[in-house]
Amino acid sequence: MAQRTKAEVAAEQQGPAIRPLTKREMELLSVLLTNVKDKDQILNDPRLGIYPDIPGKYKHAPENKPYEYYRELLIERGNYLRVALGASFYRENKDILEQAGKKYGVDSFTITAILGIESSYCSGAGDYSALNVFVSHMLLFKDEDRKNYGLDQLKQFMVFCKKNNYDPYSVPSSYAGAIGYGQFIPSSLNGSFIDGDGDGVADPFSRADCIYSIANYLKKAGWGKSDESHYKAIYAYNHSDNYTKAMIELADLIRKDVQGRKGE
Numbered sequence: 001m002a003q004r005t006k007a008e009v010a011a012e013q014q015g016p017a018i019r020p021l022t023k024r025e026m027e028l029l030s031v032l033l034t035n036v037k038d039k040d041q042i043l044n045d046p047r048l049g050i051y052p053d054i055p056g057k058y059k060h061a062p063e064n065k066p067y068e069y070y071r072e073l074l075i076e077r078g079n080y081l082r083v084a085l086g087a088s089f090y091r092e093n094k095d096i097l098e099q100a101g102k103k104y105g106v107d108s109f110t111i112t113a114i115l116g117i118e119s120s121y122c123s124g125a126g127d128y129s130a131l132n133v134f135v136s137h138m139l140l141f142k143d144e145d146r147k148n149y150g151l152d153q154l155k156q157f158m159v160f161c162k163k164n165n166y167d168p169y170s171v172p173s174s175y176a177g178a179i180g181y182g183q184f185i186p187s188s189l190n191g192s193f194i195d196g197d198g199d200g201v202a203d204p205f206s207r208a209d210c211i212y213s214i215a216n217y218l219k220k221a222g223w224g225k226s227d228e229s230h231y232k233a234i235y236a237y238n239h240s241d242n243y244t245k246a247m248i249e250l251a252d253l254i255r256k257d258v259q260g261r262k263g264e
């Protein structure tokens with residue numbers, strides 16, 4: 001299965017520093033996983049580990065910086081490379097993007113922009129092991145919301161893996177536990193991720209599946225005809241005004257680039 005191989009290859013590449021759990025952490029995790037069906041499978045796997053760098057990552061998240069800084073980071077770095085790459089990604093995947101956009105009534109340039117920011121147009125999707133990311137959230141944070149996020153998403157993640165026959169330790173994610181080119185967290189994978197190319201598998205590392213799933217997600221989040229509905233739907237994808245504003249701007253720049261060159 002191609003999608004397994006891609007996930008495995010990505011997970012095997014040298015990733016961030018990881019350490020084994022202490023005895024105390026093992027005991028705590030065992031208690032926290034009391035009602036999780038696959039508890040033993042998780043605890044007994046030698047790949048179980050903690051990423052000590054995760055709490056620090058949240059402190060430096062660019063979403064918390066002023067918009068100008070964020071915009072420059074996301075859009076302008078490399079002399080508008082993100083726009084040029086977006087236009088070339090659009091041309092390359094035009095048929096799927098336009099079909100998905102039409103089916104869900106969603107702007108296909110916005111789908112392109114989201115893929116551009118989330119995974120540099122389907123070229124990378126994080127090098128953490130998703131399962132260990134959720135375990136790290138459960139054990140490293142004092143904040144209850146982050147701890148609960150770890151446990152809730154771990155449960156959702158196990159459901160997703162079972163459904164798709166993935167080895168839970170072989171699925172890569174970001175430090176926050178977002179998976180695949182569209183960077184869906186497990187609850188969103190279970191709720192909105194679909195099989196776009198019709199090969200029978202909803203694969204977060206398939207371009208077509210991500211394109212259709214982002215369209216599906218935006219539609220479900222209320223994408224309609226008004227600019228206000230677009231803002232709301234993109235904001236649902238990532239609860240940040242910076243993110244939403246940058247996405248709208250990037251989508252427009254890609255649209256101008258693609259449409260401006262139509263007559264050439």
Ligand SMILES: [Ca+2]
Nearest residue numbers: 195197199201
């Ligand atoms: Ca598929």
